[in-house]
Amino acid sequence: MVNDIKLLSTLEAMTGPTPHPPTKAQLLELVAALGTAQWQDFAAAAARHGLTSVQAKLLAQLKGPVPMRGLAALLLCDASNVTGIVDRLEARGLVRREPDPSDRRVKNVVATDEGHETIRRVRAEMQATHSALDALDEDERTALYDLLARLRPGLEHRG
Amino acid sequence: MVNDIKLLSTLEAMTGPTPHPPTKAQLLELVAALGTAQWQDFAAAAARHGLTSVQAKLLAQLKGPVPMRGLAALLLCDASNVTGIVDRLEARGLVRREPDPSDRRVKNVVATDEGHETIRRVRAEMQATHSALDALDEDERTALYDLLARLRPGLEHRG
DNA sequence: CGAGTTGCTTGACGATCTCAAGCATCCATG
DNA sequence: CATGGATGCTTGAGATCGTCAAGCAACTCG
Numbered sequence: 001m002v003n004d005i006k007l008l009s010t011l012e013a014m015t016g017p018t019p020h021p022p023t024k025a026q027l028l029e030l031v032a033a034l035g036t037a038q039w040q041d042f043a044a045a046a047a048r049h050g051l052t053s054v055q056a057k058l059l060a061q062l063k064g065p066v067p068m069r070g071l072a073a074l075l076l077c078d079a080s081n082v083t084g085i086v087d088r089l090e091a092r093g094l095v096r097r098e099p100d101p102s103d104r105r106v107k108n109v110v111a112t113d114e115g116h117e118t119i120r121r122v123r124a125e126m127q128a129t130h131s132a133l134d135a136l137d138e139d140e141r142t143a144l145y146d147l148l149a150r151l152r153p154g155l156e157h158r159g
Numbered sequence: 160m161v162n163d164i165k166l167l168s169t170l171e172a173m174t175g176p177t178p179h180p181p182t183k184a185q186l187l188e189l190v191a192a193l194g195t196a197q198w199q200d201f202a203a204a205a206a207r208h209g210l211t212s213v214q215a216k217l218l219a220q221l222k223g224p225v226p227m228r229g230l231a232a233l234l235l236c237d238a239s240n241v242t243g244i245v246d247r248l249e250a251r252g253l254v255r256r257e258p259d260p261s262d263r264r265v266k267n268v269v270a271t272d273e274g275h276e277t278i279r280r281v282r283a284e285m286q287a288t289h290s291a292l293d294a295l296d297e298d299e300r301t302a303l304y305d306l307l308a309r310l311r312p313g314l315e316h317r318g
Numbered sequence: 319c320g321a322g323t324t325g326c327t328t329g330a331c332g333a334t335c336t337c338a339a340g341c342a343t344c345c346a347t348g
Numbered sequence: 349c350a351t352g353g354a355t356g357c358t359t360g361a362g363a364t365c366g367t368c369a370a371g372c373a374a375c376t377c378g
Contacts, residue, residue, distance in 0.1 A: 021297045022304040028288060030307050032201070035194030037314040040235055042191070052335095052364065069325060076199060081366055083327055088364080105325045105374045129187060132313030138180045140306060145181040147295070147303045148189050154291030155196040211333065211366095228356060240335055242358055247333080264343045264356045324375070334365070344355070 041128040048125065049118050050092075058085055059094060059119045065108035067100065094118055197288050204284040208277050209251075217244055218253060218278045224267035226259065253277055 022030075039053070046056035054075075061074050068086065072079040086109055089095040094115035100106035111119070136144065181189075198212070205215035213234075220233050227245065231238040245268055248254040253274035259265035270278070295303065 021301045024289070024292055024300075025282075027292060027300055027304050027307075028282075028285075030304060030311070031193075031197060031288075034190075034307055034310060034314055035197050038190060038194050039198070041314065054365065067325080068327095077365085078367055079326065080328080080368080084365075103325085103375070107326070123187075126187075128314050129190075130183075132310040133183055133186060135309055135313050136306070140309075141183075141186055142180045143302065144306045145186050145189060147299060147306070148186075148193055150294055150299075151193060151291040152189070154294050155193055155200070155287050213334065226356080227358095236334085237336055238357065239337080239359080243334075262344070262356085266357070319378105321378090322376085325373085326371105327373105328369100328371080330368090330370105332366085335363085337361090338359105340357105340359080342356085342358105344353105346351100346353085348350085348352105 038126075038129050041126045042122070045122045045125040045127075049122055051118070051122070055085055055089055056119065056122055058082075059089065059111060059115055060123075062095070062109060062111040062115065062119075065098060065110045067106045067108050069106070071109060089115070197285075200285045200287040201281070204281045204286075207284065208281055210277070210281070214244055214248055215278065215281055217241075218248065218270060218274055219282075221254070221268060221270040221274065221278075224257060224269045226265045226267050228265070230268060248274070 042056065043053035046053050049056075051059070058071060058075065061071060066074070068082050069079055071082045071086070075082070086095060086097065090097060093112055096110050096112055097107045098110055100108050133141065201215065202212035205212050208215075210218070217230060217234065220230060225233070227241050228238055230241045230245070234241070245254060245256065249256060252271055255269050255271055256266045257269055259267050292300065
């Protein structure tokens with residue numbers, strides 16, 4: 001593919017010389033470092049609102065009503081763990097437990113207005129992440145998005 | 160920059176049509192999802208070796224001797240927290256505390272041979288991450304590396 | 319109806335995390 | 349040198365997070 005040569009040289013011109021293609025290990029390390037940095041940015045923003053990162057992560061899942069069991073699946077943890085997290089969020093009025101009309105065993109968790117507003121602010125206050133993305137222009141963001149989208153299938157479908 | 164147009168069209172040719180540039184929110188969500196997936200891949204690999212993710216993360220920092228204080232800075236947590244984590248790693252022979260020759264207050268933490276070997280295996284067993292990266296060819300990996308490297312400054316230098 | 323399954327909670331226990339206190343060691347200033 | 353203030357680490361209290369086992373209520377199927 002001839003264009004790939006151009007792509008490579010273009011990027012080298014933008015970012016300084018790339019010492020040949022990166023090792024898989026180097027790429028892995030970079031991905032890990034950025035993932036960690038972004039998570040800490042998220043945790044810090046959540047802490048400013050008196051939330052732990054786990055509480056904020058749970059709150060972020062609540063676009064609609066979600067049963068406890070579903071939250072456990074989303075967070076990849078035991079259902080009994082979700083009970084405690086929701087307890088604390090509910091005690092602060094950020095979340096509500098509603099009975100499921102079609103199955104009386106199920107309790108659906110819903111974010112209150114204050115809950116929605118809080119998680120919206122947390123996302124908005126991830127300054128490090130926002131400013132990092134601002135360093136890219138529109139074409140670069142598109143390129144990044146496409147590359148990351150190609151990584152998704154491999155990472156999500158796991159045992 | 161004329162070349163960016165070529166870059167964009169090249170990537171579109173490789174990845175299929177992109178429905179216009181992604182929202183910052185979409186990109187953010189994708190980055191978050193992949194960061195989470197990679198972290199869980201890491202945690203699962205660590206668990207197979209009887210390590211918690213935090214223990215594995217600490218072990219991953221030990222290319223050389225690092226004082227307790229330095230570990231606290233790297234992990235962005237309180238020094239008293241590091242004490243407990245190192246205690247448990249030391250009890251399993253993965254890590255050693257050595258006195259610092261130039262400052263008797265300091266204890267340097269060093270990975271034992273078994274510690275190095277364990278973290279090496281954990282990295283090698285991150286199957287989901289490895290197979291995700293295998294989906295990219297060499298030029299794409301280079302492009303991804305360069306784009307991520309440009310994100311680094313914004314994310315790392317934080318207050 | 320009865321046996322098995324599923325959804326949630328509870329209790330026990332360990333790991334992680336922070337804060338306040340404490341001890342030993344440095345270091346800077348007099 | 350002496351001493352007061354930093355600095356590095358540990359300890360203990362207390363909260364959250366995470367798992368597992370056990371229990372109860374409700375659903376499902378025969």
